[in-house]
Structure formats: C-alpha cells, structure tokens
Amino acid sequence: DIQMTQSPSSLSASVGDRVTITCRASQGISNYLAWFQQKPGKAPKSLIYASSSLQSGVPSKFSGSGSGTDFTLTISSLQPEDFATYYCQQYNSYPRTFGQGTKVEI
Amino acid sequence: EVQLVESGGGLVQPGGSLRLSCAASGFSFSSYRMNWVRQAPGKGLEWVSYISTSSSTIYYADSVKGRFTISRDNAKNSLYLQMNSLRAEDTAVYYCARGNDFDIWGQGTMVTVSS
Numbered sequence: 001d002i003q004m005t006q007s008p009s010s011l012s013a014s015v016g017d018r019v020t021i022t023c024r025a026s027q028g029i030s031n032y033l034a035w036f037q038q039k040p041g042k043a044p045k046s047l048i049y050a051s052s053s054l055q056s057g058v059p060s061k062f063s064g065s066g067s068g069t070d071f072t073l074t075i076s077s078l079q080p081e082d083f084a085t086y087y088c089q090q091y092n093s094y095p096r097t098f099g100q101g102t103k104v105e106i
Numbered sequence: 107e108v109q110l111v112e113s114g115g116g117l118v119q120p121g122g123s124l125r126l127s128c129a130a131s132g133f134s135f136s137s138y139r140m141n142w143v144r145q146a147p148g149k150g151l152e153w154v155s156y157i158s159t160s161s162s163t164i165y166y167a168d169s170v171k172g173r174f175t176i177s178r179d180n181a182k183n184s185l186y187l188q189m190n191s192l193r194a195e196d197t198a199v200y201y202c203a204r205g206n207d208f209d210i211w212g213q214g215t216m217v218t219v220s221s
Contacts, residue, residue: 043211044143044208046208046210095153
C-alpha cells in the first residue's frame with residue numbers, strides 16, 4: 001500500500017497568511033494526487049485533482065503542485081472560511097490512501 | 107444540482123448487519139465510478155470500497171474485505187454498501203464519493219456498532 005504523509009499535522013496561522021502543506025507518497029504516484037478540505041461536522045470538499053487542477057468553483061487562492069512523491073497545497077491568503085482540516089489522497093493505485101490530515105487553526 | 111445522499115445508518119450490535127444506500131441525482135450516475143469512504147469519530151478519512159460503472163471491477167480495503175459488499179443499480183441511480191459481521195471498529199460516518207478523483211461527496215450517514 002502507498003503511504004501518504006502530510007506535514008505539518010497542525011499549524012496556527014493568521015488571516016492573510018500564506019500557508020503551505022506538504023504531502024509525501026511512499027512511492028511514485030505520478031500526478032494522481034487530490035486535496036480535500038473538511039470543516040467540523042461536514043463532508044470533505046474536493047479542492048484539487050491531478051496534483052494542480054482546481055475543481056470547478058474553487059477559488060484561485062488554492063493551488064497545488066508536485067509530481068512523483070512530493071506535493072504541496074498552498075493557500076495564498078488565508079481567510080476565516082479556510083480554517084479547516086486538509087487531506088491529501090493518492091488515486092494512482094488501490095487501496096486509495098489518504099494523508100493523516102493537517103488542521104489549520106487560527 | 108449534482109448531489110449524493112446517503113441513508114441507512116444507525117445503531118447495530120456487534121456481529122450485526124446494515125445496508126447503506128447512496129442516491130445520486132443531477133448527473134449521469136451510470137457514467138461514473140463510485141466509492142465509499144468512512145471516518146471514525148475524531149479520526150481521518152479511510153477509503154472503504156470502489157465499484158466501476160458496470161460493476162465489473164470492485165475493490166475493498168483489507169479492513170472490510172469478506173464482510174462488506176459494494177453494489178450499484180444504474181437504473182435506480184443508487185449505490186449500496188452491505189455491511190455484515192460488524193465490529194466496534196466499523197463505527198464511523200460513511201460517505202459515498204464520485205469518480206476517480208472523489209469530486210462530489212454525500213453528507214454522510216453515521217454507523218454505530220455497540221452493544
């Protein structure tokens with residue numbers, strides 16, 4: 001199975017900050033990497049697929065990059081609605097696997 | 107509106123069974139691969155199962171293999187998860203999610219396995 005490791009597990013940031021979350025795969029996954037945002041008590045929401053493609057309706061302050069084993073999610077200017085937990089996921093092979101999550105707190 | 111709505115969760119005793127449903131609307135359900143994902147209380151996301159458009163290809167997480175069965179009815183725009191021999195560790199919110207990149211998720215249904 002491919003292990004996905006996110007760092008950091010949590011971070012504290014302020015409104016307006018630029019935030020970067022890293023995701024590392026235990027083996028190469030090409031660009032089959034997705035990012036999700038989850039707020040407490042809500043279902044996950046898809047932000048990015050294919051490492052860097054924004055889902056429809058997702059604001060451009062979110063961006064993704066990477067290929068192979070190392071990936072990043074960047075939020076260019078953190079807003080109050082962005083405080084949430086973020087997960088990466090590989091869909092290169094089965095079983096699909098998620099990172100452990102990164103909680104972005106004020 | 108593109109939507110997935112799960113149902114069928116509830117409280118069940120260890121060793122019991124439940125059948126979850128996921129009703130799709132607003133898109134051509136038969137054209138999309140589908141998945142089940144779960145989240146135990148306070149924990150991260152865990153992929154559970156996958157089914158192809160024609161049901162010809164199915165995968166399961168090792169943690170549920172042999173106990174859970176995924177299926178779909180394209181005529182009814184519905185996805186199912188039959189869960190047997192339930193254990194306490196199966197307690198979670200269960201989500202259905204669309205496609206290879208999980209672009210659409212349902213709101214989830216809670217399954218609690220407890221005596």
